Amino acid sequence: MNWFFLQITNPANTVADSLRQAGSNPAAPPATMNVMEMLTSGGPIMIPLALLLVVAIFFFFERLIAIRKASNIDPNFMNIIRDNILTGNVAAARSLAKNTSNPVAKMIDKGLQRIGKPIDAIEKSMENVGKLEIYKMERNLSVLSLIYGIAPMFGFLGTIIGMLQLFYNINSSGEFTPAQIAGGIYTKMITSASGLIIGLLAYVGANFLNAQIDKTVNKMEVASAEFIDILQEPTR
Numbered sequence: 001m002n003w004f005f006l007q008i009t010n011p012a013n014t015v016a017d018s019l020r021q022a023g024s025n026p027a028a029p030p031a032t033m034n035v036m037e038m039l040t041s042g043g044p045i046m047i048p049l050a051l052l053l054v055v056a057i058f059f060f061f062e063r064l065i066a067i068r069k070a071s072n073i074d075p076n077f078m079n080i081i082r083d084n085i086l087t088g089n090v091a092a093a094r095s096l097a098k099n100t101s102n103p104v105a106k107m108i109d110k111g112l113q114r115i116g117k118p119i120d121a122i123e124k125s126m127e128n129v130g131k132l133e134i135y136k137m138e139r140n141l142s143v144l145s146l147i148y149g150i151a152p153m154f155g156f157l158g159t160i161i162g163m164l165q166l167f168y169n170i171n172s173s174g175e176f177t178p179a180q181i182a183g184g185i186y187t188k189m190i191t192s193a194s195g196l197i198i199g200l201l202a203y204v205g206a207n208f209l210n211a212q213i214d215k216t217v218n219k220m221e222v223a224s225a226e227f228i229d230i231l232q233e234p235t236r
Contacts (some may be wrong), residue, residue, distance in 0.1 A: 045154060045157060045158030045191050046158070046190075046191060046194065048154055049151065049154055049155065049158075049191065049194050049195055049198060052150070052151050052154070052202075053151075053198050053201075055143065055147065056143075056144060056147045056148075056198065056201060056202045056205065059140050059141075059143045059144055060144065060202075060205040060209070062140065063137075063139075063140055063141060063144075063209050064209060064212070066136075066137065067137055067212045067213060067216065069101075069102070070102055070103050070133070070136075070137055070216055071102070071212065071215060071216040071219065072102060073102055073104050073219055073223075074100070077096075077104065077105065077223075078108075078223055078226050078227070080093075080096060081093050081096065081097070081108055082230050084096070085230050085231070086230070086233060090112060090115060093108075093112055094112045094113070097109035097112060103129075103130065103133035103134075103136075103137070103216065104219060104220055104223045106129055106133060107126045107129045107133070107220060107223065107224055107227075108126075108223065110125050110126050110129045111125065111126045111224075111227050111228075111231075113125075114126075119228060119231065122228070122231070123224070123228060126224050126227070127224075130217075130220050130221075130224065133220070134213070134217060134220075137213050138213060141209060141210070144202045144203075144205055144206035144209070145202075145206055147198065147199070147202040148198075148199040148200070148201075148202035148203040148206065149199070150199075151195045151196075151198040151199040152192075152195045152199040153195070154191070154195050155191045155192040155193070155194055155195020155196060155198075155199075156191075156195065158188065158191025158192070158195070159189055159191050159192045161188075162188025162191065163188055
């Protein structure tokens with residue numbers, strides 16, 4: 001603490017001193033926080049936390065691109081399939097399904113291959129393909145789930161280790177001030193805050209991707225039901 005605030009002043013000179021100081025010494029600028037310095041002061045535990053953040057960002061965007069690609073379905077796809085089936089042109093329908101790269105097209109292609117068999121067998125075949133496509137979309141989502149589970153733990157571990165070091169130093173030296181304790185706790189709490197932030201980002205990312213997968217699964221179910229209805233319609 002600055003000695004100026006501990007000094008006992010004479011009330012008669014208070015106003016004059018204040019005017020002189022205001023004229024000679026400008027107000028001190030507020031302390032600024034350097035983010036990089038703050039993060040590096042968290043200690044070695046910040047390295048695995050940084051790696052977890054990089055991995056989470058990579059897999060989030062990797063899965064986002066893959067899911068967006070899988071959900072990109074032409075609105076007229078099923079209409080074309082319907083027209084080809086009802087006119088008896090199954091070969092054209094299969095050619096369209098094979099040349100379209102998304103889960104719905106792969107399910108429809110499997111259903112087209114099973115035309116002539118019982119409806120239950122066709123539905124089962126399409127359901128198996130659908131499960132495989134859902135698995136492909138959900139691949140690597142477990143990495144995000146793992147990160148939002150362990151990142152806060154790494155942060156707490158860093159804080160605990162830092163607190164142990166702080167109190168060990170206090171015990172060894174026998175000398176400490178409130179400012180030293182506050183500064184030590186502040187720097188060690190950085191790891192906990194970082195771990196919680198990384199875990200929160202990974203949690204939000206995983207849930208967002210799951211919501212996108214659910215939308216695609218809904219499109220797959222609608223297309224499957226529509227295909228079965230088409231098979232049960234009379235040909236033209």
